Amino acid sequence: MASPVQFVIETVGLKKTYAGKVPTPVLLGIDLQVAVGEFVSIIGQSGSGKSTLLNILGALDIPTEGTVKIDGVDISTLTDDGLAVLRSQVVGFVFQSHFLLEELTCLENAVLPIAIRSGSATPEETEWITSLLVRVGLGGQLHKSPDTMSGGENQRCAIVRALANKPSIVLADEPTGNLDRHSGEEVFQLMRQMSAEIGIAFVMVTHDDRLARAADRILSIEDGLMRSLRNKAP
Amino acid sequence: MTINTLLPRQIRFEAQLAWRHLRSGGGQTWLTIAAVASGVIIVIFIVGVIFGFQRRLTALLTDAIPHVTVQVPAARPIPYADLPGRVAGTSSSRTEMQAPQRKNIDDWRTVLAVARTIPNVRTVTPAVAGQGFASKGANPVGVSVIGADPAQQELVTPVTKNLIGGHYLGLAADEVVIDYELAKDLNVGVGDRIRITSVSGIPEPLRIAGIYSKGQGRGSAYVTLRTGQSMLAIGNSVNVVFVKVIDIYGADAVAERLTVLLDCEAKSWSSEFPNFVTSLKAQAASAYLISGFTLIASSFAIASVLVVSVQRKAKQIGILKSIGARSNQILLVFLFEGLGIAIAGSVLGAIAGIAVLYLSSLPKEAVGRFGGVPQSVIPLILDPLYILTAMAAASTATVLAALLPARRAAKMNPVDALR
Ligand SMILES: Nc1ncnc2c1ncn2[C@@H]1O[C@H](COP(=O)(O)OP(=O)(O)OP(=O)(O)O)[C@@H](O)[C@H]1O
Ligand SMILES: [Mg+2]
Numbered sequence: 001m002a003s004p005v006q007f008v009i010e011t012v013g014l015k016k017t018y019a020g021k022v023p024t025p026v027l028l029g030i031d032l033q034v035a036v037g038e039f040v041s042i043i044g045q046s047g048s049g050k051s052t053l054l055n056i057l058g059a060l061d062i063p064t065e066g067t068v069k070i071d072g073v074d075i076s077t078l079t080d081d082g083l084a085v086l087r088s089q090v091v092g093f094v095f096q097s098h099f100l101l102e103e104l105t106c107l108e109n110a111v112l113p114i115a116i117r118s119g120s121a122t123p124e125e126t127e128w129i130t131s132l133l134v135r136v137g138l139g140g141q142l143h144k145s146p147d148t149m150s151g152g153e154n155q156r157c158a159i160v161r162a163l164a165n166k167p168s169i170v171l172a173d174e175p176t177g178n179l180d181r182h183s184g185e186e187v188f189q190l191m192r193q194m195s196a197e198i199g200i201a202f203v204m205v206t207h208d209d210r211l212a213r214a215a216d217r218i219l220s221i222e223d224g225l226m227r228s229l230r231n232k233a234p
Numbered sequence: 235m236t237i238n239t240l241l242p243r244q245i246r247f248e249a250q251l252a253w254r255h256l257r258s259g260g261g262q263t264w265l266t267i268a269a270v271a272s273g274v275i276i277v278i279f280i281v282g283v284i285f286g287f288q289r290r291l292t293a294l295l296t297d298a299i300p301h302v303t304v305q306v307p308a309a310r311p312i313p314y315a316d317l318p319g320r321v322a323g324t325s326s327s328r329t330e331m332q333a334p335q336r337k338n339i340d341d342w343r344t345v346l347a348v349a350r351t352i353p354n355v356r357t358v359t360p361a362v363a364g365q366g367f368a369s370k371g372a373n374p375v376g377v378s379v380i381g382a383d384p385a386q387q388e389l390v391t392p393v394t395k396n397l398i399g400g401h402y403l404g405l406a407a408d409e410v411v412i413d414y415e416l417a418k419d420l421n422v423g424v425g426d427r428i429r430i431t432s433v434s435g436i437p438e439p440l441r442i443a444g445i446y447s448k449g450q451g452r453g454s455a456y457v458t459l460r461t462g463q464s465m466l467a468i469g470n471s472v473n474v475v476f477v478k479v480i481d482i483y484g485a486d487a488v489a490e491r492l493t494v495l496l497d498c499e500a501k502s503w504s505s506e507f508p509n510f511v512t513s514l515k516a517q518a519a520s521a522y523l524i525s526g527f528t529l530i531a532s533s534f535a536i537a538s539v540l541v542v543s544v545q546r547k548a549k550q551i552g553i554l555k556s557i558g559a560r561s562n563q564i565l566l567v568f569l570f571e572g573l574g575i576a577i578a579g580s581v582l583g584a585i586a587g588i589a590v591l592y593l594s595s596l597p598k599e600a601v602g603r604f605g606g607v608p609q610s611v612i613p614l615i616l617d618p619l620y621i622l623t624a625m626a627a628a629s630t631a632t633v634l635a636a637l638l639p640a641r642r643a644a645k646m647n648p649v650d651a652l653r
Contacts, residue, residue, distance in 0.1 A: 088558020
């Protein structure tokens with residue numbers, strides 16, 4: 001890369017209006033910058049547009065107006081396949097439900113992004129993913145099918161999957177929303193560790209104030225605009 | 235995983251996921267495989283039975299006739315003006331006269347040699363054929379005469395197996411074999427003498443060596459080649475060469491080839507029976523039509539099952555896209571699924587189709603004559619080419635049927651799918 005990218009995500013005047021019989025304006029001009037390795041949490045009321053924002057930041061959806069740069073690339077310049085490459089190599093997703101494929105085992109699910117990128121994982125890549133799964137406490141579940149694993153286990157597997165292609169940023173939409181307090185806490189700690197160790201930025205949407213406060217930065221979406229609630233003391 | 239490593243690396247993910255889909259699909263997968271298989275079974279059976287009947291009918295018809303008949307071109311009137319060597323300016327009226335044209339194949343040995351180089355040709359028999367009158371005492375009866383070496387002629391028109399008395403093989407120069415109808419008209423039997431008068435006008439005294447019956451219609455009188463040549467007064471020439479081929483449906487090609495290679499006119503049996511050939515074609519067309527509709531019906535069944543399965547997998551498609559799958563990769567996953575169904579269905583269908591054909595060929599007809607080979611009640615054809623074609627057609631139809639749902643899957647918007 002020519003110049004080192006300072007922000008993994010940078011939006012200027014991002015607006016999103018859902019077209020339809022009644023057009024729904026959701027995001028009314030969001031300026032957001034996420035630095036390399038930063039852990040940001042986003043809170044906001046239900047329906048405020050948190051998922052909408054995350055989908056756009058992950059190149060799953062396109063903004064109505066404004067620019068979005070992911071890893072320094074303006075996504076409006078990319079083709080569908082270019083967006084797919086971005087999702088494959090720069091962004092990782094974690095959703096509220098784990099969304100693992102039930103046809104595949106835990107390990108196969110976790111290496112899936114690598115398989116999609118290059119057909120199949122090399123033994124080294126598989127070894128790396130296995131070590132991550134062992135780290136998150138799934139060493140004994142490698143060859144189990146998702147429907148025989150607990151919600152917390154599945155979500156941990158989904159986090160490893162999000163890390164598989166060593167992305168610059170992971171977007172997590174209520175990753176602990178379906179979990180009890182204890183497993184939620186575990187999953188969150190895991191994300192924090194990974195972020196710190198591998199240097200991956202995280203943007204986490206959550207309804208859990210306690211978890212939100214544990215992030216580097218808390219942002220809130222209200223009435224389509226972004227508000228910064230607190231910066232962590234340096 | 236082991237088979238997967240044989241595939242190019244770029245498509246291993248798609249192949250693996252398609253395989254997992256099929257495996258986890260269970261009953262639904264088997265349903266689609268069964269739809270393809272039944273299509274293949276029906277096609278193999280229909281084609282096998284219709285072409286089987288065609289073969290038997292054609293064999294019945296062509297067994298006792300030459301497959302290709304080589305003659306000199308029929309005499310045509312040539313305008314006087316076109317005659318070679320005429321004196322210029324002598325004709326004011328457009329007089330037409332019979333040009334000196336060939337009637338006989340003088341170089342028949344060349345014809346034989348050339349004909350034998352054509353792969354599909356089984357036997358070649360030089361012969362003389364002509365019209366004449368047979369008489370015993372007063373009343374003459376019209377008869378067509380064929381002069382040929384009995385052993386060779388036997389391969390063109392079986393006479394011996396139809397004999398009701400006497401012999402044909404080993405016919406002497408002063409002997410003739412006539413058909414039952416003529417014997418009845420002349421009121422003669424084996425060993426009697428008759429005369430046959432041909433175009434030469436000289437009555438040829440002949441002893442009846444055998445009498446045969448075709449079962450219907452009048453047959454020719456058979457003499458040796460020499461006798462025939464002298465009766466027609468054509469020296470050492472012949473006026474016809476009979477060809478029998480191996481593949482009866484290749485007779486037209488042989489005739490065309492002979493016409494091109496030789497200065498002769500070669501006619502295939504099919505030109506003698508245009509209606510028969512037309513009805514064969516109509517039958518074949520109906521077989522293809524039924525096959526086509528069967529495959530269309532089974533691909534509709536497959537398409538509808540796959541459309542539902544894609545719908546059910548919407549969420550998964552959303553996930554795959556969110557973790558970087560390109561639209562083409564999604565397309566390929568579902569096409570591979572279709573391909574898997576196509577291969578499994580057509581292989582199973584071919585095995586079952588062959589089994590069905592074999593079982594229906596088991597009932598045999600009672601043998602009419604002593605020493606006859608029993609024929610199946612339903613004549614069938616088990617041609618590997620037809621079976622492979624049926625498999626290929628069914629597979630193509632299946633993959634095409636998978637294309638529609640696969641494209642729908644590829645186009646799916648990940649955000650909508652994940653909601
Ligand atoms: N495809 C769509 N078409 C129309 N409106 C939509 C669409 N998707 C979302 N919306 C609307 O946009 C608004 C924001 O939705 P979004 O899912 O982003 O909210 P959210 O902040 O994630 O809420 P929650 O906390 O409940 O997950 C909602 O009012 C929703 O109804
Ligand atoms: Mg949401």
